[in-house]
């Protein structure tokens with residue numbers, strides 16, 4: 001476990017939502033009974049991560065707190081609990097490979113090793129060109145279609161080394177861009 | 179067994195994900211019928227008669243759960259659908275929502291009406307963001323056609339339906355953690371009582387049900403609780419979605435009529451078609467990672483030599499000594515080449531990773547189990563470690579706020595119970611265990 005956190009790396013320039021996204025945030029706050037708008041925090045954090053740089057800087061979390069009219073700590077405590085939120089800068093594409101039992105039975109260990117070798121990084125690291133971060137995750141609810149990985153909410157299933165080659169090429173060349 | 183289907187019958191009809199095609203094929207009849215000719219209590223009665231048991235894992239009778247819902251004057255009630263689906267081996271709710279989203283929407287409308295809820299939620303795991311989009315599209319169509327919103331189909335009943343994402347946390351499948359998460363907080367389970375039926379979402383009476391349970395209310399309202407109870411076997415009424423994975427020739431999601439044999443499910447042409455690559459069956463975890471593992475000789479037969487069936491009762495026949503559980507329907511199959519020690523370690527790592535950390539026995543115990551299993555798996559363990567695991571197990575079991583602690587402890591206990599020989603071999607054959615797997619375990623002579 002990495003206990004020391006370099007707090008400077010968790011700061012970044014403040015970014016803000018587009019007018020459309022702001023309208024969406026307001027809509028989400030009105031979707032629940034009056035005074036319960038805090039319940040929108042997970043959804044808004046996902047939007048923030050997806051739209052404001054791929055990870056949640058302290059500035060982004062503070063911004064979300066402002067929008068939802070809650071204390072920054074209420075956002076931090078949520079963002080640090082859930083594994084989908086990245087609190088450190090990531091590569092452009094985060095490859096999240098499932099490492100849990102059912103996927104392991106059909107060869108996820110080998111796929112993880114293959115990607116490590118191919119990208120020349122270890123799980124948890126980012127390639128030098130900033131293109132890929134490799135992570136392992138627990139069961140993604142795709143156990144019958146393993147080995148699998150998810151990238152930008154897209155599942156890639158029944159992975160083989162050839163398929164991994166293809167998809168990494170695809171992301172490098174922009175074919176898989178959402 | 180005739181293999182009747184009541185949920186996925188229409189799943190392959192092109193365009194079934196749209197309102198139009200879904201309705202053309204009999205969709206939304208249950209809403210029409212319920213709002214026109216049934217009182218909320220009559221629906222609860224039908225659900226009770228159907229014998230439907232919760233499909234999220236615990237198998238609690240749905241009708242009974244509904245009848246526990248407190249109804250204080252002037253306080254809103256909520257229905258929350260649990261679409262968190264994170265139990266390893268389970269991917270059935272996802273299939274239903276992706277393929278036939280309107281079935282869940284219809285089930286939510288009828289169930290909300292039965293419970294007197296005017297605002298209901300579907301809580302879906304954050305990794306299923308594209309399914310959230312599918313559901314929101316279906317919900318928008320339902321609003322558009324007057325099946326959601328104010329005065330639904332002129333009945334005077336109002337209902338709003340929202341989808342809320344999680345953020346990546348297995349524990350949020352536990353119903354009180356789910357409610358915390360829905361309120362926008364960390365997913366720490368609450369101490370019970372009070373139960374959600376009395377104090378749930380925002381302190382109001384709340385029912386939490388699995389996706390499949392809510393979908394099953396649709397055929398129950400359409401055809402009546404008695405007709406539903408005719409399907410299946412004994413107290414295991416109806417059908418069950420089974421998500422089959424691991425070393426199977428044809429993994430996937432199957433709707434089975436309860437009561438087919440495990441043998442037919444694993445080897446039958448209509449189902450999984452046997453073990454992949456012509457290998458032999460070594461073991462099976464029939465109900466998601468939290469249920470006890472069964473060695474090959476207890477998978478298709480019970481300890482008393484009867485055929486094991488896909489029912490709540492038969493899968494748990496023999497209790498924790500020689501049985502398992504139907505659980506969530508996550509059916510995980512291991513072939514002869516798999517290492518049970520490695521898999522047990524893998525699952526222990528999962529629970530250690532997913533423990534929310536509130537209770538010391540779970541937070542510390544899951545971590546210790548992972549460490550001890552890791553050294554056993556890697557040839558660095560000793561024989562005392564096996565008993566140490568049992569010891570840790572006992573310290574966790576029953577001493578925690580939520581059942582995750584038990585869910586972490588039981589699979590380890592079951593693996594050691596049935597595969598002790600293999601665990602010991604990892605200690606006595608340190609080097610060999612790093613280069614090959616143990617293979618099939620032999621059947622005890624006095625099973």
Ligand SMILES: Cc1cc2nc3c(=O)[nH]c(=O)nc-3n(C[C@H](O)[C@H](O)[C@H](O)COP(=O)(O)O)c2cc1C
Pocket residue numbers: 231232233234235236237238240243260261262263264265348349350351352353354386387388389391392580581582585
């Ligand atoms: C650790 C843990 C995880 C759970 N995960 C899920 C889940 O992903 N989906 C689900 O429907 N139920 C899950 N449950 C069960 C729920 O707490 C709850 O019993 C269920 O949603 C009730 O619905 P049902 O009665 O329709 O089955 C989980 C329980 C525990 C203790």
Ligand code: SF4
Pocket residue numbers: 349366367532533534535536537538540541578579580581582583
């Ligand atoms: S048993 Fe584990 S997961 Fe459940 S509340 Fe306690 S620490 Fe959290």
Ligand code: FES
Pocket residue numbers: 098099100101102103104138139140141142143144146148266267268
């Ligand atoms: S174990 Fe990999 S998706 Fe479930």
